[in-house]
Amino acid sequence: MKIVSLITTFTSGGAEVLVSNLSGAFSAAGHDSLVVALCPASIVGNDTRTETEQRARIEAAGGRTGILSTGDRRNLIGGAIAMRRLLRREKPDVIHAHTIRAILLLALAGVSVPVVATHHNSRLSFPPMLFRLLGKTVSAYVGISDECCDLLASKTGTEIVKIVNATGPGFLADGPRKTMGSPAELLAVGALTDQKNYPMMIEAAAMARAKCPDRPFRLRVAGNGAIRAALQEKIDSLGAGQVVTLLGDCNNVAELMREADIFVNASHYEGMPIAMLEALQSALPVVATNVAGTRELVRDGENGILAKPGDAAIFADAICRMLSSPQDYAKMSAAALEEGRKYRLDYCAGAHLQLYERLAKA
Template sequence: MTAQAPATEFDRPATAFDRKVNPARPLRVSSIITSLTSGGAEILVTNLNAAFAARGARGTIVVFCDAPTLGNSAEMEAELAAQIAESGCAFESLRLGARRRLVPGVVALRRHLAAFRPDVVHVHSVRAVAMLAFSGFSGPIVFTYHNSRLSFPPGLFAAIDRAVHHYVAISNDTASMYRRLSKRPFTLIQNAPSSRYKARGPRLASRKPCNVLSVGAISAQKNYSLLIETARALRDHATDAVPPPILRVAGGGDGLEDLRAQVRALGLEQVVEFLGERRDVPDLLARSDLYLNTSHYEGFSVAILEAMAMGLPVVATDVAGNRGLVRPDQNGLLCQPERPQALATAILRLSQDNSLYRQFSEGALATSREYTIENAAARHLELYTSLLRSRVPRKD
């Protein structure tokens, strides 16, 4: 049986991967995700594969379903597909139905594997692990779970372990989960923003009124009802001389219209706006002053990292996935969950104190420099080549 990673794996610093893949026989990697959309995991996989290509590897991003099949934006899918092609990678849809049945998925996956012949397959969903287990693929299989809270029974790790060689932990929280539930090794490779997100320097002060942005799909996890309650608290604090900050949310999904209706019912149309799924997030961040995260839990938020790379101080709930990334007295403020008054007070504090605002903007930029997509890609390639050399058996 393969031994677990040592305790030092938690804090092992990222190391540069200097050796480019042999151009005579480039490393081939298939990355499997559910669909191509603007979620954090999907954006990360897109950015990682572009960085793989820059280092001489050949990557293909494989999705189960076309985006509209799951109610996601066809326009966003087309834009991301164009970015993938431009980076030198490939994009392939297995064109499964919304239920992503096992047998059709295995058949379609076998066709992909026979045509592309990857050296390594990196899966980003539990369903992909199940399909891959029946695909006949004999190379290394890597699995990344992108959240700090499980969406499946913990006991399922016993079955996942029989198909997966190695896990990637995106945070200390997910590393703890692997330690507790899995018998396979893992490597800590924290998420990183695209190099497209980069500020020229720290911001000096918030505009009046302060523009606050949140980015993320409409889901129970993101807890946008708390954001709306925060907006109501901000309105109640406002005066004629000091208008309330404006809260905007970029993200689509089921429930969007219900949230807009809730905003109208509370008379908050001038304070909070749900923008739907957007393709101009860098521009939205550039025009914003603060970033707000109201989630019940996170993995290691790519959206927060992107905001920090643009110099935005962050206000966030003090939950798994936000702790450690949002550092009080350095780059942002953490507030207890379900406390809209606390979130509103934090937003007002940062927007009204120019000295603190600049300090936290500088801190946000400093934090973002700790997490680069180039380094994350190098760590992944280092892992893949190590697995290929070691020939770890897939089953106990």
């Protein structure tokens, strides 16, 4: 099959990492995989170096890459014309849209092949009426978690298929961890966006340093985004520079996971975060907010600790609780690894290919 996957830009976000990994699996299975970004990374303020690296990874794994338009991504007419040219040139058997804007452009371009769509979060960032307007364009939706499936079911009558996310190679640990380092290494991975609630995480880290001074730690944050300067200002204002470090874009996340002791996530909401799956496969216990997408992966007291979202003091308590429970650390690490083993790329890619083949034959 010729499979075209559509993303907003080539970035290090979870959805883009998943698409990159899936493309490699599709190519390995003998399919023609083309990943197309709607616009260059620079248009939306993303790192062009990361864009180059991600495209190179996809192409090294046998896939192809492209950028739909170099113009303003808000230009629907220009985008639709470029999309029509892409469809005529490539003649795909199936298209998988990983952004709502791509579905809109496909509708305006008059797409005639099956379209699969994934919404990668448990909340909507666009008016729900778009589901109704684009209902005839999408053949099936992929729900990446139970809560994502429930959201889709409440907004559209189109078929919904649950396919959970998966990690790429290089993360699965040989076995559980036994002890934490001193200082303990806390790691957060993800784009610096409001969804991830990094200001609260930073505040909680500063509080935890004071609440459990006998349990030294440092927090490293891998990721980039428009709010980086504001986050650094917050770190400086709290005097937390010795505790919290913003690493920026990183292409060595697997190495960072191996160096870490605990994974942290303070998001307001999630879909099924790829970075958390990578952490679980790396046998890292998790401290996270009890929100959609996360609570399907983390069981409080078993493979991590869940905290009330939005409350820095409670999140600080959760960090201290993890740091102060060395006797439970190995048990939580083993449970994290057991959970992480469920999210294999071959299972995820196989489920996608089965869906594509069924729709292409219909």
